Amino acid sequence: MEKLVLNSVIRFGRALFSAKKWQRIWSKEWVLKFISLLLATLLWSFVGGEDIVDKNVMVPIEIINLPRDLVISNQFKKEIEVTLSGPRSAIQEMANKAVSRQINLSNATPGTNVVENDNTSIPVPRGVTVLRIQPTSIILSLDKLIQKQFPVTPVTSGDVAAGFVMEKLVMNPDVINITGPETILSQADELMTEIIDINGLKESRNYQVPLDLEPSFVELIGQTSVTAEITVKPKMVEKKISKVNVEAFLAGERQEVAPTTADVILRIPVLLLRDQKDLKSIFSISAAESADESGFLKLKVVPNERNSLPIEVVSIIPQAVKVVNIAPGTPEEAQEENGSPVASEEKEQQPKTSDEGPLPVTQTIENVQIPPDDKTIIQLETTGEKPAGVKILPIKTKKKKE
Incomplete structure (x- = not known):
């Protein structure tokens, strides 16, 4: 009996471990099936063995294929909240x-x-489920995209110091171009600055000033600043000053000129008028340039160096004077050679005399009366400044032949 059992075990062992038996197993691709079973077991243990979790993640909104002539004009949430369910690793991979x-x-x-x-609007990996999305809808307002120019308008407070004026206020830039929704840009026609304080200002200054913008404009161009260029000058008044002495110099030497005085019209700061009673003391008239062929020197106003405020010249009358060189001999001969007036106004008014006594002269150029027995030849001239004036020059007497 024992031998029978032993023989049965031996036969079974030989049949189990025989080469032919294993060849039949290999020929039927049992190895591939075994490997597939092993891999499936490992995968199940990796996935099925991981915890299933519910997690809220923030998913950004991405706008695609927006037409070029359209723009989104309203504010909307840039992210939505999505509740996911699935393996922790898969959800983390989705977030990455x-x-x-x-x-x-x-x-x-x-x-x-x-x-x-x-739930289908969010792409998720296999094994992950979308449970909820908040908000459930998104509202977008689309508007036409336009470009518009806005002038920059300064807003000031206060006044400049007494005796000064704000001559101009220039904004740089003075115009800003903005591209945005038509409904928003149509709400304004200009851009205002924040308040610029000019109270007590005595000199020109530049300020960096932010624009006072609505939130909708800030969304388009951000917080923007401009430069305010403020020009402040002394307040001026126009004054005429007559008979101001002319100082002329040529080659460092003082020259005699005619006329010796000039009239000027100046724009003078009111602060200077308040401190100076004699206006002739705040400037002088000089003729120091080189004389031209005609011998005239151009006049110019020279402010006093002690003046801290500017003076503006409106006009000078006359604009030029002539150099008068006094040569040896009689004053009349020297003045005739230089083409200058024979005498001053006072001299012109005095009666001329000859060897035989005073000569009667009328003030009418067209009808000069001369005594019949007078043998003196009289030369008459007229001056530009006094058309009615008469100049009489005595010369040698010519006797008639008998």
């Missing part, structure tokens, strides 16, 4: 890939557009 909620606006038109957020 930066999955977004894409909104295709290729067929959008101006106006209000409502976009629904359903």
